Structures are given as C-alpha cells and as structure tokens.
Amino acid sequence: MIVAANFKTNHTRETAAIYLDALELFLDTSFIDCDIRVYPPLTALLRADLYSHVKLGAQNFYPVVSGAYTGEIGSHQLGEFGIKNVLIGHSERRVTLKETQDLIAQKYAFAKENGWEIIYCIGEPKDVREQGISAVLEYLWSEFDGIDMDYERLSVAYEPIWAIGTGVSAKIKDIDEISNILKSKLGNTPLLYGGSVNSENLSSIISLSSCDGVLVGNAALDVANFCKLIQIAQNVKK
Numbered sequence: 001m002i003v004a005a006n007f008k009t010n011h012t013r014e015t016a017a018i019y020l021d022a023l024e025l026f027l028d029t030s031f032i033d034c035d036i037r038v039y040p041p042l043t044a045l046l047r048a049d050l051y052s053h054v055k056l057g058a059q060n061f062y063p064v065v066s067g068a069y070t071g072e073i074g075s076h077q078l079g080e081f082g083i084k085n086v087l088i089g090h091s092e093r094r095v096t097l098k099e100t101q102d103l104i105a106q107k108y109a110f111a112k113e114n115g116w117e118i119i120y121c122i123g124e125p126k127d128v129r130e131q132g133i134s135a136v137l138e139y140l141w142s143e144f145d146g147i148d149m150d151y152e153r154l155s156v157a158y159e160p161i162w163a164i165g166t167g168v169s170a171k172i173k174d175i176d177e178i179s180n181i182l183k184s185k186l187g188n189t190p191l192l193y194g195g196s197v198n199s200e201n202l203s204s205i206i207s208l209s210s211c212d213g214v215l216v217g218n219a220a221l222d223v224a225n226f227c228k229l230i231q232i233a234q235n236v237k238k
C-alpha cells in the first residue's frame, strides 16, 4: 500500500523538516508496513538519506542533467539530495503550467533512464467526465502516449481533475469502475487514487480491490492528519 503526500506549493524548508521528523518518529514507533512518500516543494527538499521510513520525492524536474534552463532543476540538483522518486504528469502541471504530453513523455523517459521511482498522474476534467465513461477512458489512454507502461518502478495515480482540491471526491462506485479498467491494463503496476482523499473516505477508497494506495494533497499538509491517514490505510485488510 502506497500512501503519498503531495505538498504542492506549501511548507518551507523549516516546516518540512519539522513535519518529516514527526512523521519519522510516528513510523519508528508504529507497526506500519505501507510505502510512505512525501513530495515537498523543491526549495524544501532535504537529503533523502536522512529518513529511513519515508521516501522523499520531487514534485517536478526538467529532463536534463544540468544546463541553461532558467528556473528549472535537473538530475544534478536532485542528485545532491539523493532524490530518486518523482511525480510526473500531475494535472496542475498539465493544466495550469501547460505541460504538453510530449514534455511529460520526455520527463518520463529521463526518469526511467535514471532508474527513478515514478508516480505518473492521469485524470480527466469535468467536461470529459460529463460525456460518459468512453470519453473518460479515451482521455485517460491519451495521457499514456509516449509512456512505457512496463517500467518496473512505475505507479499510476488516477486523479480526476474535478476532484482535486475541491473537497469533492469521486463516488466510490465511479472510482471502482475506472480503477478496474485501468488495472486490467496496468497489470502488476500499483494504481493509486487521488482527489480530495481524507480521513472520512480513505478506508472505502483503499478497500477497493484495484486500489493500491493514495496520493493526498490538502489532507496531508498537517503531519498529525497524515499520520492518521497512514494508520487508517494500515488498518484496512486487503
């Protein structure tokens, strides 16, 4: 079971360090066998090897070692922190930051070349959802263009865009329907759900047979709340 926290543009280096120390302490003293990942903003990255229970990852990078890419960071910079775990394709980067499928595929290929663990995000906007399941699937499959789905260090996060940060999660039966279809294509690749996951809906989401974990934004910003989510995930018997 993967339980991942995406901080987005929240937390500073100082508060991320406090958060991670508290999380490590919780994981040190609890019997948790989930795969716990935290993605702070790039300015708040800390050395990944400081943490034994939490995998620290990057929300973003540019697919180069280093060079003239103003405002971006490459593998040289991530390497300084020992980061080997990245998010790719998040809808906020696709929609707000206008990342194209072509750039996303380049990032994916670069991460794969480096042997990094990837959470690859896909998800449909509201207008596509309103057109029905075949439109949703067509949209989701297009987000796999140029992506090697057989990469062994891949997890996929299904995050309907209209459910992200809105407080409105998808209905359990809809998550189940899409996840089953995705999972039949993904095989052994872990499939996560994301979009307004919280302590109320988490257990029914991860009880679904096709769900191997969650990617959480808002509800993971507070460390005590994130620990609570981890404990709920741990308690679900699959």
Ligand code: PGA
Binding pocket: 006, 159, 163, 164, 165, 166, 167, 194, 195, 196, 197, 215, 216, 217, 218, 219
């Ligand atoms: P949310 O974000 O939990 O705040 O909806 C999830 C995500 O964007 O990964």
